[in-house]
Amino acid sequence: MKITLVRGDITEQHADAIVNAANSSLLGGGGVDGAIHRKGGPDILAECRALRASSYGRGLPTGQAVATTAGRLNARWVIHTVGPVHSRDEDRSELLASCHREALRVADELGARTVAFPAISTGVYRWPVEDAARIAVETVRATKTSVEEVRFVLFDDPAYEAFAEHAR
Structure with missing residues (x-):
């Protein structure tokens, strides 16, 4: 598998699947989640509401992943995953690693060959970007997958670096 890095906006990516750093409600929010819902349009929200009405009545648990249409994005699917909030008192790194493994598992189920990831949990969930980068890259490299390209799409220079x- 090829790992590539892009400095830019994940909603502008052409990929089979775009990973959304979602909140557990699956109903949109701020940051990457809000941007994906705004640009992707109402079809994403409609499928998220259907998921909430069926399998995820209490929301998507942290570290798990689920797919919906990508709506108007340049992708076939959005893979929603809920990253952990960073804690100084509790090691939640396994949950962050799980986000990446589970997103790749869902991508394999869908037949996706290219997957674009944001820097999960580094925004409002305050995960230090250096540590998030280490966990993300190590986990992706260690995960058995049919995905041919994992693209990390980083919004700013510190994350890219x-x-x-x-x-x-």
């Missing part, structure tokens, strides 16, 4: 350090 942190991921570049670990992707070498």
